[in-house]
Amino acid sequence: MSFFDMVEINPRVKIEKAKEYPFVEMGVVEPGSRYVRADHHRIFKNGGAKFLPGDILFARITPCLENGKIAQYQGTQGQAAFGSTEFFVFRARPKISDSAFIYYLAKSDIIRKPAEKSMSGASGRQRADLKSIVDLQVPCPPLPTQRKIAAILSAYDDLIENNLRRIKILEEMAQNLYREWFVKFRFPGHQNARFVDSPLGRIPEGWEVKTMPNAVILRPPLPVPKNKQIPFVSMGSLANDSMLISEIEYRSKASGARFQNGDTLFARITPCLENGKTGFVQFLQTDDIVACGSTEFIVLRSRTLCPEYVYLMARSDSFRDNAIKSMSGATGRQRVREECFDQFFLAQPTDEILMRFQEYIRPKFKMIQSLNHRNQVLRRTRDLLLPKLISGAVDVSELDISVPEAAA
Incomplete structure (x- = not known):
């Protein structure tokens, strides 16, 4: 069966001008995650892809398609x-296809590879040609089999989504703790602390006002071993709303920013900074390994604080606003001016407070990394199964598999 006969492509959706609707940006679609939700609303004027819950969103532009930005809208x-x-928007045809099965079909090489090969246009703005997939002959098993295949693969995605929810909660707890201790100064024992005047206002006695470069090393100089496979982190590997770093590449030559475990990667270019791309490095097997990444990262390393403090500070509104206001350059390629950090002041805590903060916060960071590692294993297993199930190489038609009522 042709792909067009199996799915509705860019189906009609009734949307009225000048009314507000949920809006999904490309940046909120996370490669490897099945579901995407709108994180804000916008007034509909005229343009944009239109869709309903259950529809599949398929990135058509480079490098988003190659990075795997394909998701089911919730x-x-x-x-x-x-x-x-x-x-591109795909929707299951009633009595022919199942929406979850269509999602996994869209993720498979059956659809992705022809779309990637069809890309044309200016460098960096190449787009897939819809004609490359419309007439593709695709596997279309009976609906009950489609639902069984989707149920098997969904089990992995449900575990991944559960881990992502736990990661989000842990990160929110860490950020709240940072704000309580170092912004509101409600650290353990603050009731008995004496506060003194400073350029930042009233701060605990014994704390010292510093500029950020006096507390944090910018772009720490690091040698990189030659003739080895070096871990490389692209901008697309950073999440918008968490510390997670995914899709690590390995390259034979060192290039770009250099960093180690405990460093924070801070996007310096628009719109990556505004979107929130900031990562915490803790994926390297040992602390002496040096990795490389995009030239558009500013690497931040603790000088007098602790690694977790630096990451959480880099995620704070005050830090990001200071960096965003300094941006200059051609439209669409504006970058942070690093001298702006000379104007960012912080209250350096005492060693005792920093040590207690680390005792509370480090286990949360380690748990986030552990959950992320579990998700990587789940994704690899799912991705190994996906082509075999979609193509029919593994036959599940006779298996007794419970299918959710919504998909029945």
Whole structure:
């Protein structure tokens, strides 16, 4: 069966101009995560992909397609939404296909590879040609089999989503702890602390006001061993709303920013900084390994603080606002001016407070890394199964598999 006969491509969705609807940006689609939700609303003017809950969003532009930005939209049942113009939208045809199966089919090389090969246009802005997939002959097993395949693969994605929720909670706990201790000064024993005047206002006695470069090393100089496979982190590997770093590459030559475990990667270019791309490095097997990454990272390393403090500070609104206001350059390629950090002041805590903070916060960071590692294993296993199930190489038609009622 052709792909067009199996799915509705860019289906019609009724949306009225000048009304507000949920909006999905390309940046909120995380490679490897099945679901995407709108993180804000916008007034619909005219353009953008339009879709309903259950529809599949398929990135058509480089490097988003190659990075695997394909997701199933979750929203209020029946409520229309819209998003980036760089999405193709796929919808299951009633009595022919299952929406979850279509999601996994779209993720498979059966659809992705022809779309990637069809890309054309200016360098860095190449787009897939919809004609490359419309007439593709694709496997279309009976609906009950489609639902069984989707149920098997969904089990992995449900575990991944559960771990992501736990990661989000842990990160929120860490950020709240940072704000309580170092912004509101409600650290353990603050009731008995004496506060004194400073350029930052009233701060605990014994704490010292410093500029950020006096507490944090910018771009620490690091040698990189030659003739070895070096871990490389691209900008696309950083999440918008968490410390997670994924999709690590390995390269034979060192290039770009250099960093080690405990360093923070801070995006310096628009719109990556505004979108929140900031990562914490803790994926390297040993602390002496040096990795490389995008030239658009500013590497931050603790000088007098602790690694976790530096990451959480880099995620704070005050730190990011200071950096964003300093941006200069051509439209669309503006970058942070690093001298702006000379104007960012912080209250250096005492060693005792820093040590207690680390005791509370480090286990949370380690648990986030552990959960992320589990997700990587789940994704690898799912991705090994996916082509075999979609192609029919592994036959599940006779298996007794429980299918969710919503998919029945």
